[in-house]
Amino acid sequence: MENAISIANVSSVRNTYMKPRIVAFIPAHNEEKSIRDCLAGLGDQSLPKDVELDVIVIADNCTDRTEEIALEAGEEFRLKLKVLTTENNKHRKVGALNAAWKSIYGDPLDLYDKKLTLFQEYYKQSIKAVLGMDADSRLAPDALTQLWEGLMSSRNIGGVMAKYTMRMPKKKSLIPKEDVRYEEKIRTGEYGGPISRWWTHQQKQDMASWLLDLQYNGGSTYVLGGQATLFRPEALQNIIDENKLDGPWQDESDVEDMLLTWQIQKSKWKTLISPTARCFVDAMRSYHTFRQQRNKWQSGTVELLTNRNIAVESNHKGKIWRSQIKQFIDFTVRALFLILLAVALATDQFYWSWIWLIPVGLASVLNTILAIKTPMHRLIDVILAAVLISPELYLWVNLITFANVWLGKLSANKKDGWATQYNAERGNTRSKLAEGIIVTILLITAAIYLSFNYRDFLTSASVQLAIKPYLEVGWVVLTYLTIYSSLAMLYQIWTLRSRHTA
Secondary structure (H helix, E strand, O other): OHHHHHHHHHHHHHOOOOOOEEEEEEEEOOOOOOHHHHHHHHHOOOOOOOOEEEEEEEEEOOOOOHHHHHHHHHHHOOOEEEEEEEOOOOOHHHHHHHHHHHHHHOOOOOOOOOOOOHHHHHHHHHEEEEEEEOOOOEEOOOHHHHHHHHHOOOOOEEEEEEEEEEOOOEEHHHOOOOOOOHHHHHHHOOEEOHHHHHHHHHHHHHHHHHHHHHHHOOOEOOOOOOOEEEEOHHHHHHHHHHHOOOOOOOOOOOOHHHHHHHHHHHOOOEEEEEEEEEEEEOOOOOHHHHHHHHHHHHHHHHHHHHOOOOOOOOOOHHHHHHHHHHHHHHHHHHHHHHHHHHHHHHOOOOOOOHHHHHHHHHHHHHHHHHHHHOOOOOHHHHHHHHOOHHHHHHHHHHHHHHHHHHHHOOOOOOOOHHHHHHHHHOOOOOOOHHHHHHHHHHHHHHHHHHHHHOHHHHOOHHHHHHHHHHHHHHHHHHHHHHHHHHHHHHHHHHHOOOOOOO
16 A cells, blocks of 8 residues: 555656756845845846746845845745755855755765655756856846846856946935934945045956957856856756866865856866846945955955866956966056156156157046946046046056066965955954055155255265166156057947947
């Protein structure tokens, strides 16, 4: 009798029709303040015809109400949602994502080699796409359908990424000073002052520039960002099989999403950016957290480029190297110009040439166009871009990070980029911006004092004669580098004529 019931149950499962589905993986470590908004965005989505959406929130080593709020939001927005809780996960986001994957596809490291039930096998086969999302991201309405259409447009597409736009904080002047939650609202990042809003726009414009460049070059991307990317499950399974892994994501690099993308490309899958799907993400809210994030990204990128132990290549490797070379040239041009200018002024050998305004004019035009093409830009952002105040300040921050990372390659001590960024976001580390500004001011003051105090000596014929050859060589080198930079800006301005949007 029991055998008859068992056979009947198996038969009913076999005759069960499961609609194709998308499964969303959302790793969340103490995200009680943002998880509801993330899930509200999924609740807003209009799904493709006959396609269902399941949501898995991975409450990763949480000590707050992330799990409780996620479950409440799931009911509120009528999502098919479950919360997966991790314990003693030492691999942070990577471990959380792999835990969600194993909950569906099984764990190759399971000592008991448990087999999936027949229902689990059918469920696994019904999954046609996996959405990887951050808990502080929000998809725009219809974005999921647009990602789906991109993924299903060709059999060889392994992943499609949404276009990211940083959310602009509201003016903190909108909060009444007597509001008892004033400080709490400021801490969440939903509101911010002029500096916070300016800083957010610079990140938005930087992202817009990157997105426009990718689209101009065919839409292929070397990194499928973890904020919102739709993956083909077969592409992720290829990574596991070819690299003998227990899950698609790895923590060998601080840029796990870039490593994943390169491995997908290695398996001959295409990785694309959607021309229409948009995702709103949080910007880094201060100079310190931004520096730590960019430090992690830059160090992870350099590690992928230079570490031969990470046996993975990318069709975009040449493009990334060119980007690194461009940053090196940008840094060299500015450092060399400041040194030559200081020495020339101190020794009274400075000569002005109007031709120097050409690269300045090109930079102004380029940054003005980028500011206008940045989604939801403000008039003040366009003005500051045109006069080069904002782009130059932002570029210097990135160049300092660039120099710091490459110098760090000489160090024997490798830093944990994720831990550094987490600590910065929690306020456990302190910015050294104030000290850096003070040191810079002191150095400039000392240089000016010495230049005036020893004016007669520095402008003497013997000193001028000794310095002149070095100045001439320096200006020649600077001229060639500036010509290269100007041609690069002309090319970028040319690419921006296209109708692509950021």
